[in-house]
Amino acid sequence: MFITFEGGEGAGKSTQARLLAEAMTAAGRTVLCTREPGGAPGAEVLRGLLLSREHDWSPPAEVYLHFAARAEHVARTIQPALARGEVVISDRFADSTMAYQGYGLGADRALIAALSRLVPVRPDLTLVLDVSPAVATGRMAARRQALDRYEAMGIGFHGRVAAGFAAIAAAEPDRCAVVSADGGVDEVHRAVLAVVARRRSVAA
Ligand SMILES: Nc1ncnc2c1ncn2[C@@H]1O[C@H](COP(=O)(O)OP(=O)(O)O)[C@@H](O)[C@H]1O
Numbered sequence: 001m002f003i004t005f006e007g008g009e010g011a012g013k014s015t016q017a018r019l020l021a022e023a024m025t026a027a028g029r030t031v032l033c034t035r036e037p038g039g040a041p042g043a044e045v046l047r048g049l050l051l052s053r054e055h056d057w058s059p060p061a062e063v064y065l066h067f068a069a070r071a072e073h074v075a076r077t078i079q080p081a082l083a084r085g086e087v088v089i090s091d092r093f094a095d096s097t098m099a100y101q102g103y104g105l106g107a108d109r110a111l112i113a114a115l116s117r118l119v120p121v122r123p124d125l126t127l128v129l130d131v132s133p134a135v136a137t138g139r140m141a142a143r144r145q146a147l148d149r150y151e152a153m154g155i156g157f158h159g160r161v162a163a164g165f166a167a168i169a170a171a172e173p174d175r176c177a178v179v180s181a182d183g184g185v186d187e188v189h190r191a192v193l194a195v196v197a198r199r200r201s202v203a204a
């Protein structure tokens, strides 16, 4: 089973991915928790290039770099774990490229869709965490880390990203579940567990 978390900055993806991994581990599953961009040694090098504020990539170059990192992540980390029968939980995956580069930066969405179709694994379930802009901004401020290249982009960009995630989820309701993420950590975690339980019973 391959599960992805998607959503904007401060939605709680990393927090909820870790909590779901802990819950599934406690239930006896072997879980591999990973992230994008990155998730394999070479892909983490590309992550550094993508998130650093030193480079202002052209939109197509940025798309290809994300898919290069993803190819490495899929081949080195995700496919081997799925072949071992593990649950793979990824903090971001291909939908983030569509939302950030496609909707947010105006890169060619047909190109991104075509490259996405060529990725040899598809999530069984994608949890799209939906956070209101004010809540997300508050969480990012509380984190008090230096902003990476995407976090530093303006409110217009983040609004387009959020609209992109909503469109992606609406277009693929069998794969995607939108989870309201404004509540507390435990409340969101319970909502995530409810979606996972429901989808598994449907799949079984
Ligand atoms: N439901 C929540 N309520 C309050 N704070 C949260 C919640 N979820 C996450 N946080 C905090 O907000 C910040 C961003 O959460 P994080 O999981 O890193 O989001 P993301 O990975 O989506 O950017 C972190 O400091 C985290 O501890």
Ligand SMILES: [Mg+2]
Pocket (backbone or CB within 6 Å): 013, 014, 015, 091
């Ligand atoms: Mg995160």
